[in-house]
Amino acid sequence: MSDIRVRIAPSPxxxxxxxxxxxxxxxxxxxxxxAGTFLLRLEDTDVARSSVAFEADILEGLHWLGxxxxxxxxxxxxxxxxxxxxxxxxxxxERYAAAAAELLARxxxxxxxxxxxxxxxDRKAQEAAHLPPKYVGRCATLSAEERAxxxxxxxxxxxxxxxAPGLVAFDDAVRGTVEFDTSNLGGDFVIxxxxxxxxxxFTVVVDDAxxxxxxxxxxxxxxxxxxxxxxxxxxxxxxxxxxxHLPLILxxxxxxxxxxxxxxxxxxxxxxxxxxxxxVNYLALLGWSTGTEExxxxxxxxxxxxxxxxVQKGGAVFDRERLEWLNGQWIRRLDEEDLxxxxxPFLEADHIAGRxxxxxxxxxxxxxxxxxxxxxxxxxxxxxxxxxxxxxxLRVDAATIVPKRWDAVTTxxxxxxxxxxxxxxxxxxxxxDELEPPLRSLAEARGWKAGDLFMAIRxxxxxxxxxxxxxxxxxxxxxxxxxxxxxxxxxxxxxxIA
RNA sequence: GCCCCCAUCGUCUAGAGGCCUAGGACGCCACCCUUUCAAGGUGGAGAUCAGGGGUUCGAAUCCCCUUGGGGGCACCA
Numbered sequence: 001m002s003d004i005r006v007r008i009a010p011s012p013x014x015x016x017x018x019x020x021x022x023x024x025x026x027x028x029x030x031x032x033x034x035a036g037t038f039l040l041r042l043e044d045t046d047v048a049r050s051s052v053a054f055e056a057d058i059l060e061g062l063h064w065l066g067x068x069x070x071x072x073x074x075x076x077x078x079x080x081x082x083x084x085x086x087x088x089x090x091x092x093x094e095r096y097a098a099a100a101a102e103l104l105a106r107x108x109x110x111x112x113x114x115x116x117x118x119x120x121x122d123r124k125a126q127e128a129a130h131l132p133p134k135y136v137g138r139c140a141t142l143s144a145e146e147r148a149x150x151x152x153x154x155x156x157x158x159x160x161x162x163x164a165p166g167l168v169a170f171d172d173a174v175r176g177t178v179e180f181d182t183s184n185l186g187g188d189f190v191i192x193x194x195x196x197x198x199x200x201x202f203t204v205v206v207d208d209a210x211x212x213x214x215x216x217x218x219x220x221x222x223x224x225x226x227x228x229x230x231x232x233x234x235x236x237x238x239x240x241x242x243x244x245h246l247p248l249i250l251x252x253x254x255x256x257x258x259x260x261x262x263x264x265x266x267x268x269x270x271x272x273x274x275x276x277x278x279x280v281n282y283l284a285l286l287g288w289s290t291g292t293e294e295x296x297x298x299x300x301x302x303x304x305x306x307x308x309x310x311v312q313k314g315g316a317v318f319d320r321e322r323l324e325w326l327n328g329q330w331i332r333r334l335d336e337e338d339l340x341x342x343x344x345p346f347l348e349a350d351h352i353a354g355r356x357x358x359x360x361x362x363x364x365x366x367x368x369x370x371x372x373x374x375x376x377x378x379x380x381x382x383x384x385x386x387x388x389x390x391x392x393x394l395r396v397d398a399a400t401i402v403p404k405r406w407d408a409v410t411t412x413x414x415x416x417x418x419x420x421x422x423x424x425x426x427x428x429x430x431x432x433d434e435l436e437p438p439l440r441s442l443a444e445a446r447g448w449k450a451g452d453l454f455m456a457i458r459x460x461x462x463x464x465x466x467x468x469x470x471x472x473x474x475x476x477x478x479x480x481x482x483x484x485x486x487x488x489x490x491x492x493x494x495x496x497i498a
Numbered sequence: 499g500c501c502c503c504c505a506u507c508g509u510c511u512a513g514a515g516g517c518c519u520a521g522g523a524c525g526c527c528a529c530c531c532u533u534u535c536a537a538g539g540u541g542g543a544g545a546u547c548a549g550g551g552g553u554u555c556g557a558a559u560c561c562c563c564u565u566g567g568g569g570g571c572a573c574c575a
Contacts, residue, residue, distance in 0.1 A: 011575045017563050046574055072542040116573075123572090132500035133571060158573050175503070181561050184501045186571050193573040200575045225501055247504080254567065282510095285523095289511055312511080315568065332537080361566040374537040385535090436533090443533095454533040466535035 004036030005214045008062075008069070009204065012042055013049040016061035016266040018318065019219060019249050019257060022283045026219050026246060026311075028067045029284065032303035036214070040072030041207060042088045045197055052076050061266040063278050066299055071211075084211040085142045092210075099206050099236060100159050102192060108235045111157035112139040113150040124194055135160070135187030161202075161232065163188050168227040173215070173244035174311045180227040189228060191248030209238035217244040217308075220315070221256065244308050245286045248315040257318055273346055273379025275334075278327035280316040286316045296329055322418035324377045325356050331376050339373065343382050347390075348434050350383035356390040364389075368476055371468035373383060388462040389476055394485060396463045398492035403455045410448075411456050417442055421487040422474075430479045432471035460489035 008024035010016070024040075031038035041061075056076035063074075067403045071082025080087045089096075103109035122136050139160065142150075151157070169179040187297040191202035198206075208216060223245045233240045251261040258264065269279060277298065285295065288311050297305075331339065340362050351359040372385050388394055402411045421438045439457075443450040454470050461482055469475055474482050 009575090013575070043575065049574075112573085114573090119573080127499085130499045134500090156573095160573095172503095178502070180502070184571080186500095190573050195573080197573090199573070204575090219569095220503070222575095225575095227502095228523090236560055248569070250568085252509090256569070283573055285510070287510090291512070293512075295511095295523060309514095314504050317509060319524065322510065325524055328537085372536095375535070377536090405558085440533090449533090451533050458534065464535090468535080 001037065001213075002035045002224045003214065004031065005039065005212050006031050006035045006036060006217055007029060007039045007041055007072075007208070007211065007213055009041045009043050009207075010058050011046065012044055012055040012058060012331060013046055013050060014054055016058040017264050018262075018266060018269075018283070019264070020058070020285060021061065021065060021067075021266050021279075023217065023219055023246060024062055024067050025065070025280060025283050025287070026306075028069070029303050029306040030215065030217060030308065031070075031300075033306040036071045037399040038068075039082060039084070039211060040069040040087065041211065042073065043200065043203065045089050045200065045203055047090070047197070057265075057267060062272070062317075064270060065266070065280055067280075089198075089207065092203075092207065093198070095210065096192070096203055096206055097196075100198070100202070103191070103235060104159060104162065107162075109159050110140060110142070110188075111147060112160040112188075112190065113142075113147075114138055115155070132184070133186060135189070137187060152455045152475040158190045158194045159192035160188040161191045161228075161235070163228075165313070166231050170226060170230060170240070170243055172223075172226075173217075173242055173308045175245060175313060178223065178226070180224070182227065182231070185228060191232075195210055201225060202232065205229050205236065205238070208241060209233065209236065213241050215242045215244060218247065220245045220248050244311070248313050249286060250315045250316055251319045254315065254317060256315075258296070262318055263320075272383065274323065274378075275330055275342065275379065277333075278330040280328070282323045282326050286318070289311045296326070296333075300397070328377045331379070332373055336366060336369060339369060343379055346379050346382050350387060351390075355383050355393045356387045359391050360390055368468075371472050371476070375468065378394060386468065386476075388464065388467075394461075394463055394473065394488075396460060396476065396485075396489060396492070398489070398496045400463075400465075401456055401459045401489050403459075405449075406452055408493055408497050412490060412497060414446070414448060414453050414456055415460055415486055415490050415493065417446065418453065419483060419490065422479075424482055430475060432469075432475050435471045435474055452476050457486070461485040 006027040008020070010020050010024075010029050028038050039056070042055060044055075059074065059076055071084060072087040077281070086092055106109070118138070123133050126133050140162070163182050163185050166182050167179055168182060169177060172178050189201065190199055192198050224360050226243055226245075230240055249257040251257050253261065255261070258490065263269070266279075280299050281297055281302070284297070288306070290297070291310050334342070343365055344359070344362060347356065347365065348359045350356045368386055368389065370383065375385055376382060391430050401415075402408050406414070418439060421442050422435065425434055425438050439452050439453065443453045455465065458467055458470050458473070459465055461477060462473060477485070
């Protein structure tokens with residue numbers, strides 16, 4: 001095991017986001033590639049917005065993707081694993097308090113008694129003057145007496161970190177040297193709220209140092225926060241980790257991917273029937289490439305090839321079409337039993353939602369697998385594809401049965417003829433090979449295009465114009481139901497004509 | 499407004515000075531296969547490498563400027 005240590009630090013204030021999953025994946029891949037350690041830490045200091053339900057969604061989503069971590073809680077509300085715990089920030093409060101006390105004692109930070117109203121007024125004034133928002137420093141130089149006065153007034157004190165003038169530069173592993181002038185950081189920033197709870201910029205540094213994080217691999221949206229973090233690392237005497245800022249995942253309009261404009265919750269992708277292999281494969285290729293033309297790869301294959309050098313700098317638009325294509329590729333690569341197992345829950349959901357009348361057995365699904373596996377971009381499409389097999393009383397609108405080039409009379413005639421042809425066929429064996437010849441000869445004898453006849457039958461027995469191959473479909477339905485549905489269609493057409 | 503980052507087909511990308519009359523994939527179009535839909539196969543359209551200056555014998559690749567896009571500037575994370 002190398003001493004490379006990376007982490008994913010989600011905040012349980014929302015469901016697992018595509019971007020968080022991608023960042024987690026890159027960290028996991030990097031750890032795997034370097035034989036390092038990958039840990040998960042929950043940043044739950046925004047108590048008002050954090051919840052166990054979100055924690056569960058995040059941990060389960062990451063597990064579902066097949067992403068595993070060496071340290072940190074495995075389940076929502078569950079126990080910590082690893083020597084650097086606790087891994088939930090609200091359980092690490094005394095450490096932040098100690099670090100803040102140290103900064104205060106060394107006058108690297110100071111108590112700030114400004115009220116939200118005062119701060120708000122400052123901000124508005126700056127905005128009106130077209131100045132960048134910046135803390136005015138009202139409490140930066142308070143004397144002991146002045147502080148005593150505020151305390152006597154009962155004003156709560158937040159803790160502000162002093163930002164000294166100067167330049168902060170660091171060597172980003174994907175972007176190279178990045179330099180900031182600390183005068184552009186917005187002034188002294190708050191590290192502990194008036195109520196005593198610590199803020200992100202502070203906790204992330206205290207914890208990354210405590211947990212011996214060697215590489216901070218995160219989204220580019222954190223790039224301009226990095227100088228603040230570096231200032232804190234230095235003030236606290238901690239070694240600075242290597243930073244690597246990943247390109248953002250974008251909406252189609254090239255803004256940062258958001259719930260408003262895109263589907264961002266991993267759970268939604270799961271619910272629609274995207275499979276982990278495809279999602280992992282797709283996400284890994286969003287902002288990183290092998291440098292070769294390989295593109296369909298497993299997690300392990302990606303981990304072997306992964307490096308920070310091939311991480312893209314520019315943002316990447318999330319392309320759902322490409323994801324669906326990859327998903328189809330992976331669905332076709334799954335072995336039979338695996339696919340059946342993964343399909344069943346979707347059929348069950350269709351049953352519960354009333355889209356089909358019963359949940360088929362694994363054997364039944366296995367039997368139709370060859371007809372559907374090439375036709376599934378996502379698992380959730382299975383019901384639309386062959387749900388007609390498990391609908392008891394299929395009602396098909398007579399008008400939709402009539403093929404484009406035919407009229408109702410011809411269709412009625414054809415279905416009636418087809419019905420008897422099928423009734424005559426395969427009394428012993430009802431098989432695709434047995435069904436096709438008689439129906440083809442029927443079409444030929446009557447001067448119909450076989451395709452038109454097949455289409456009429458197809459719609460009559462499935463209610464759809466796009467289905468798996470007709471004869472396999474008829475076999476799957478079984479002789480009785482085929483004849484019954486044909487009869488129903490014939491009656492419907494006859495009624496329409498009369 | 500200020501700071502930072504970025505810039506190759508519509509999209510994801512290959513490309514680390516000559517191998518590029520820029521390659522692959524998704525999507526799109528056509529054809530083949532074919533009872534529909536897919537899958538698969540073949541072929542095609544699609545990027546004057548954002549624009550302009552340099553450096554160099556030679557630049558998509560290096561430098562500068564411009565333009566465009568994005569991100570960040572909270573007692574959110």
